[in-house]
Amino acid sequence: MKHFLFGLVLFISFQTSYAQLFTKEKIVYDANQGRGTTDFKFLRWGYFLGINSYDFNFDYNEEDLPDIGVQRNPGFSVGLIGNLRVNKFLDLRFEPGLFISTRNLFFSREYFEGVETVRESDLTREVRSTYIHLPLLLKVSTKRINNFKPFILGGFSTAINLSSNEDNPEDNSRGQFRTKTNPLFYELGFGIDFYLYNFKFTPSIRGLFGIGDELVRDNDPNSPWTRNIARMQTRGVLVNFTFQ
Numbered sequence: 001m002k003h004f005l006f007g008l009v010l011f012i013s014f015q016t017s018y019a020q021l022f023t024k025e026k027i028v029y030d031a032n033q034g035r036g037t038t039d040f041k042f043l044r045w046g047y048f049l050g051i052n053s054y055d056f057n058f059d060y061n062e063e064d065l066p067d068i069g070v071q072r073n074p075g076f077s078v079g080l081i082g083n084l085r086v087n088k089f090l091d092l093r094f095e096p097g098l099f100i101s102t103r104n105l106f107f108s109r110e111y112f113e114g115v116e117t118v119r120e121s122d123l124t125r126e127v128r129s130t131y132i133h134l135p136l137l138l139k140v141s142t143k144r145i146n147n148f149k150p151f152i153l154g155g156f157s158t159a160i161n162l163s164s165n166e167d168n169p170e171d172n173s174r175g176q177f178r179t180k181t182n183p184l185f186y187e188l189g190f191g192i193d194f195y196l197y198n199f200k201f202t203p204s205i206r207g208l209f210g211i212g213d214e215l216v217r218d219n220d221p222n223s224p225w226t227r228n229i230a231r232m233q234t235r236g237v238l239v240n241f242t243f244q
Helices: 002-022
Strands: 043-060 069-085 090-094 097-106 124-141 148-161 184-195 200-211 229-243
Touching: 043 097, 043 200, 069 124, 069 229, 124 184, 148 200, 184 229
Parallel strands: none
Antiparallel strands: 043 069, 043 229, 069 090, 069 097, 090 124, 097 124, 124 148, 148 184, 184 200, 200 229
């Protein structure tokens, strides 16, 4: 996947460099040839591929205990785009997608004080997440400069976490770290639209921030895994490559 994305970026960069740096030709929509920008359409469609990196932010009940360690792992994203043009500078976007990620949690032995037997496997938990991600975003663009147009975007999103284990009766005592199925987020980011002859290519980067507590606590209120967590929220970085 890394080699594919790297090759893709090189290919797009070559086309963009040729259009902008060598010919200085501004690419416009040609209805006869069916190519060029589609900026003036009220509704536009596309798709995206991307990579993501998710993290957890913790608030604790007892600040004197060590923080829970979180190891990020790169994940994969793919989805569709529906773009509604408000005016030449504003667009409303809906970007449903599938986001796959894995996070590893590391607990200090101090969390298990008073527990008779502590195995090495008790100190770690793997949190796999398969999100059906549903963001609604407002895109605010600058004036187009030749064949590229910077923008910022932000909005709110929800998700269906197919790997949450929220309704699983087994908890951490059986090795199951549970999270809520429908987290809420807000998102902020920026990117650049590149206008090519056959499509518009857009790399963008967004920060994702959880709203509300996502932890499903263990059945035992004195559980070493969840007792000290006052609130757990997802944070993430999303890098998308969009084609329209």
